Structures are given as structure tokens and as C-alpha cells.
Amino acid sequence: MKIVVLDGYTLNPGDNPWDALARCGELTIHDRTPPDQVVARAAEAEIVLTNKTVLSAETIAALPRLRFIAVLATGYNVVDVAAARARGIPVSNVPEYGESSVAQHTIALLLELCHRVGDHSRAVAAGEWTRSPDFSFWLASPIELAGLTMGIVGLGRIGRRVAAIADALGMRVIAHSRSRRDPLRYPGFAWRTIPQLFAEADVISLHCPLTADNAQFVDAGLLARVQPSALLLNTARGGLIDEAALAAALANGTLAGAGIDVLSREPRAADNPLSGAPNCIITPHIAWASLAARRTLMAETVRNVEAFLAGAPINVVNGPMRSA
Numbered sequence: 001m002k003i004v005v006l007d008g009y010t011l012n013p014g015d016n017p018w019d020a021l022a023r024c025g026e027l028t029i030h031d032r033t034p035p036d037q038v039v040a041r042a043a044e045a046e047i048v049l050t051n052k053t054v055l056s057a058e059t060i061a062a063l064p065r066l067r068f069i070a071v072l073a074t075g076y077n078v079v080d081v082a083a084a085r086a087r088g089i090p091v092s093n094v095p096e097y098g099e100s101s102v103a104q105h106t107i108a109l110l111l112e113l114c115h116r117v118g119d120h121s122r123a124v125a126a127g128e129w130t131r132s133p134d135f136s137f138w139l140a141s142p143i144e145l146a147g148l149t150m151g152i153v154g155l156g157r158i159g160r161r162v163a164a165i166a167d168a169l170g171m172r173v174i175a176h177s178r179s180r181r182d183p184l185r186y187p188g189f190a191w192r193t194i195p196q197l198f199a200e201a202d203v204i205s206l207h208c209p210l211t212a213d214n215a216q217f218v219d220a221g222l223l224a225r226v227q228p229s230a231l232l233l234n235t236a237r238g239g240l241i242d243e244a245a246l247a248a249a250l251a252n253g254t255l256a257g258a259g260i261d262v263l264s265r266e267p268r269a270a271d272n273p274l275s276g277a278p279n280c281i282i283t284p285h286i287a288w289a290s291l292a293a294r295r296t297l298m299a300e301t302v303r304n305v306e307a308f309l310a311g312a313p314i315n316v317v318n319g320p321m322r323s324a
Contacts, residue, residue: 057083105287109259146170151201154208
């Protein structure tokens with residue numbers, strides 16, 4: 001079978017070989033694919049792999065040989081899954097690969113907001129401590145997390161891993177989940193509605209998928225509910241946040257700080273409203289990108305392809321199907 005990878009560079013920039021996938025068929029790898037070249041590059045493919053390259057209904061309709069789509073990620077909003085299902089094309093994702101990496105990065109953002117390690121290191125290098133009359137010098141008093149409340153929106157694998165770390169740091173954990181299944185057994189744990197969570201939590205961390213129902217749900221009205229000392233973290237999807245509203249909340253002191261790894265448009269647009277927003281840390285969508293996580297992602301993607309070739313697709317996100 002002919003297999004085409006549309007945007008493979010981020011998964012394998014040179015340290016995560018494609019060898020196992022190459023054994024599954026005739027493999028062609030593109031580091032990146034512009035939108036106007038997707039159909040041409042995938043025209044002969046029976047299996048297409050994509051990370052962030054969009055496969056719209058129109059694109060899927062223009063690929064008559066296509067039989068299977070493998071998403072090189074957990075989120076699959078880049079694929080029109082309904083259009084694929086209408087064609088009988090299974091779409092598989094990788095639901096488990098990066099929870100440790102993403103949770104670790106989430107806490108890294110939180111600790112940087114609490115301690116401003118980078119700012120203090122740069123201040124020392126600039127001689128500010130040398131000029132200080134006191135033995136201890138700080139730009140802002142560090143924030144102690146023990147005793148504070150962590151509010152988690154989306155209690156899947158990553159959300160639960162973040163909750164475990166928050167509990168270990170002495171934080172009380174509250175959460176919002178549509179299912180409310182399997183409550184956490186930490187002291188003081190409670191389910192909350194989203195408005196309740198935003199009003200109560202000292203730290204709010206987003207770990208839910210982006211859907212048509214929750215796009216930009218973090219808006220001006222919701223941000224008006226938070227405590228002025230609260231911190232917001234987003235390592236899920238940029239589209240969950242109204243970025244102009246977040247920038248305004250940071251500027252007017254409604255919110256104390258934000259740690260963001262994802263934006264509504266990536267790479268970051270020059271006119272993104274969060275550019276230059278006070279006490280806003282932005283990292284370039286790297287929470288998922290540890291080598292350990294990428295190796296797992298590669299291995300699980302190969303499993304998805306092998307399962308399709310065996311006639312029993314796994315991790316199908318658009319309904320139970322069998323390959324033709």
C-alpha cells in the first residue's frame with residue numbers, strides 16, 4: 001500500500017526514525033505540506049498520515065484511493081471525521097503517548113509563573129543582585145502552591161496526571177468533567193461546574209479537547225469570575241480561549257498570570273493579542289514534544305497502521321469500521 005506522511009518533521013526532526021512504518025508499505029514522507037499541495041501529494045495514497053495538516057471534506061472527496069487516515073496526535077480536529085465516515089474511511093488517533101510530557105510541561109509553566117526563575121536569572125546576570133543592599137533579592141515574591149486550589153477542566157489522562165502532581169505539591173484539586181466518572185480520591189476533591197471552578201480555583205488548567213461546543217469558552221464573562229490572584233494554564237488547544245479577552249484580563253489585573261503552550265493560530269501570528277500581554281508565558285506548542293513521547297507516538301501510529309492492514313482498525317475516532 002502507498003502511505004503518505006503529510007507533515008512528519010515535528011514527529012521526526014532526525015531523532016525518531018520512520019523505519020517501522022516503512023515496513024508497512026511504500027512510504028513517502030513530507031516534512032511539511034502547504035494546503036494547496038495536499039491533494040497532489042496524497043492523490044495516489046491509500047493511507048495518509050497527518051499531524052496538523054488539514055484534511056477537509058473537500059480534500060477527502062478529492063482522494064479516491066484513500067482508505068485510512070492516521071492522525072499523528074491525540075486531537076483529530078484537523079480531519080473532517082464525518083466526511084471520512086461517509087466514505088467508509090476509518091480515522092485513528094493516538095490517545096496515549098504524551099500525558100507525562102504534557103503534564104510535566106503544564107507544571108513547568110505553573111512553577112515559572114510562581115517563581116519567575118528565568119526573570120530572576122536574567123536579573124542576576126544583569127548585576128541587579130550585586131547592586132542590592134540585601135542578601136536576598138526578588139522581582140516578585142514567590143508563590144507557594146501548598147494549600148491553594150488547582151481547578152482542572154477535562155479529567156482525562158493528562159488532567160489526572162496534572163492532578164496527581166498538584167496533590168503532591170499540597171494543592172487541593174477540583175475538576176470539571178462532562179462524565180464525572182471516577183472521582184479522584186484526594187482530600188477535598190470535588191466536581192464543579194465551569195463557572196464554579198473559575199471562581200474558586202487559584203490555578204486553572206485546561207485539558208479538554210477542542211469541539212464546536214467549547215470553542216473560546218474561556219471568554220470575558222468567564223474570566224470576570226476569577227480571583228485577581230488566579231493563574232490560567234493551557235496546554236490543550238488554543239481555540240479554547242478568547243485570546244483578546246485573556247489579554248484584556250491580564251492587562252487590567254482581573255487575572256494574575258497565564259502560561260500558554262497553544263494558540264488559536266500556529267505558528268503565532270504577529271498580531272496575536274497575547275503578544276506582549278503582562279505576565280503571560282507563551283511556549284511554542286512543545287508540551288508534547290519530548291523524545292520519549294514522540295517515540296511512543298511513532299510506535300502507536302505504526303500499531304494503528306498495522307491494525308488497519310490486518311483488517312481490524314484500532315483507536316478509531318469516527319465509529320466502528322473494518323477495512324475493505
